[in-house]
Amino acid sequence: MGKHKNILLMIADDMGKNMTCYGARNPHTPHLDRLAASGTRFDAAFTSTASCSCSRSVIYTGLHTHENGQWGLAYGKQHFQCFDHIESAPKLFNDAGYLTGIIGKVHVGPDHLFPWTVRQENNRNGEEATSRDTALVADRASAFFERARAEDVPFFLTIGYIDPHRHAWERGGFGNREGYDPRIKDVKYDPNDVELPPWTTDVPEARREFAEFYRSINRLDQGVGLMLDALKRNGFEDDTLVIFLSDNGPPFVNSKTTLYDAGVCLPLLIRAPGQEAGIANPNLISYIDLLPTMLDWAGTSTLPLSSPRKGRSMLPILTAGTTHPAWPHVFGSHTLHEITNYWPTRFLRTHKFKYHRNLRPESPFSFASDLYVSYTWEGIRNSAGGDGDKILLGKRKLRDYLYRPAEELYDLERDPDEVRNLAGQAAYADVLIEMRKRLEVWQLETRDPFLLRDGVSLLAVKRYVEHGEKIDLPDRFDMPADRPGNKGVRAVQWTDDGLGVSSGFWSSA
Known part of the structure; x- marks a missing residue:
């Protein structure tokens, strides 16, 4: 290893565990599989929230969205931004003497809080970013690597891929009609042969869209x-911490924008120079742990921060092949996607149970615009003869997707698809109370x-x-x-700091 400790962070846009190294039959992902085989594949890595800007803000700040201020999407009428005091x-890497850069999708703000030295975004003014041409992105990254070598400084480079996000204005499109560098081969999939995830419904429209998604x-x-x-090629393979992940789940109803596992349990591959290869790590990891991990790798984890971070470096357990008792759970926080998609909810997940606290149970769950216009939703909503009581999203009733109670509790060992809510069952009352309290x-x-x-x-x-007021x-x-x-x-029984929490059971009715 050389004298510099570099970081390459690659972020896919709206991609789940659709990779052969995670057991998927298609699409074909030989290069990601090679990365997994040379490092660690995390099987229980969770974003805090299933929305693009929000998730990226968690990655870059180590704080949940309600802590960093990125409540929803950053672009257009949404215009959600992180708080001004957030590092x-x-x-942080600029302060540590790193050459910092981002190529492709940025999608967080305001700009002055994210001062990458090199910023090649190319998707301002609503235009599709050229980072769908992934060969061009690699060329730009190579030029960045050459600059770091010429200046003899460590680097922190983020690649914000646009793939496999839906096309910004093409219904049912995934950027597959555009022309690309001849180094990129167009691999097509037969809709009749695609593997559909268990959380979607097998309708012809879904098969056609998943074929394009996998492409x-x-x-x-x-x-x-x-x-x-x-x-x-630039001589940095043995000096660079390589991270690949996705910001949130696939762009389909019952995944993206939900805190069910289909929306938040995501691919995470990490390769550290000299580490043991081919590790399948089962520990529960949160995206708030990514920034501490990168700072730990760089040896800059003592930098002063204005807001305390609860995330931890993953390096001590990077090569763990069994669960570690110090990593027993993850939390999540979702409030908005587009400004009209206001549906705040929080979750706690352990290896066995998942608890959702829904803050607006009286309101129907809203649709992100790209999911609403999708052909998949068109096919699902008209399935089962259009009978709303019989339409399914995977194994979940459409009615249960649209109207959710204040609390949901699932036994993931028996019900990994999160469809049988145990929150009202007496046999699980103690579990519910404990999860709620935590x-x-x-x-x-x-x-x-x-x-x-x-x-x-x-x-x-x-x-x-x-100020001494009594509030009942x-x-x-x-x-x-x-x-x-x-x-x-x-x-409410108020505590010394003026906030109250009860461990008892109460009804939302």
Whole structure:
């Protein structure tokens, strides 16, 4: 290993575990499989939230979206931005003397908080980014590597691939009609032969779209191969921590924008120079752990931060082939996608159980625009003769997807598809109470304004209690319209810092 410790971070856009190294039959991903075989494949890696900008903000800041301020998408009318005091990965690595760069999709803001030295975005003004031409991306990365070598400095380079995101304005498209560098071979898939994930419905429209989706993934895979070749050709293969991941799940209904595993349990491949190869790591990893890992690798983990981070470096368990007791759970936080997709929810996941706390259960779950216009949704919504009580999204009833209760609890060992909600079953009451309590403690620790009682934020009313006011705030999730009174109702027990958490059971009704 040389004197510099470099980092190459590659982020796919809207890709699940659609890789042969994760057991998928198609698409073909030989280059990603090669990366997995030379390093570590994490089988239980979780983004905090299943939305592009939000997830990227977690990767770059080590903070959940309700901590860093990136509540929703960054572009257009959405215009969600991180808080001004937040330090990002490019800022921290600039301070550490690294040459920083990003090629392709950025999708976070504001720009001054993400000061990459080299920024080749090419998708401003609503145009499709040229990073779908993954050979061109590899060439630009090679030029970046050459600059780092000429300046004799370590580098932190992020590749924001556009693939396999849906095309920005082509219904059912995945960028497959565009022309590309001849080094990229167009690999097509027969819709009748594609492997559909268990969370979608087998309709002809889904088969056609997944064939195009897999075609885009194969193009991405070839680009990763060219990227790794460029890294080796420039002499950095033995000096670089290589990370490949996706920002959120595939762009289909019942995956992207949901906190079910289909939306948040994602591919994560990491290769560190000199590490043991071919590791399948089962530990529960959160994307808040990525920034601490990269800083740890670079030897800059002591840099001062304005906001405390709960994430940890994964390097001590990078080659662990069994579960470690210090990594027992992950949390997640989703509030918005597009500005009209307001449906706040939080989750806690262990190896056995998954708990969802839905903050607006009275509202139907909203559709992201690219999912709504998809041919797959068109086919699903008209399946089963158009009978809403019989339409399924995978194994989940469409009605249960659209209308979700305040709490969901799933036994993942028996129900990995998260379709049989145990929250109302007496046999699981103790599990529910414990999971609820652990989630709310996390909400307190991360100052989540969506820790609610009686439909109001405990964090928002905190200042009144701090100034000596007595507030009889009912210890219930929401305010029932037929019984809004707070007299004779069990009240929140306030703690010393002015916030209250109850471990008992209450009803949202």
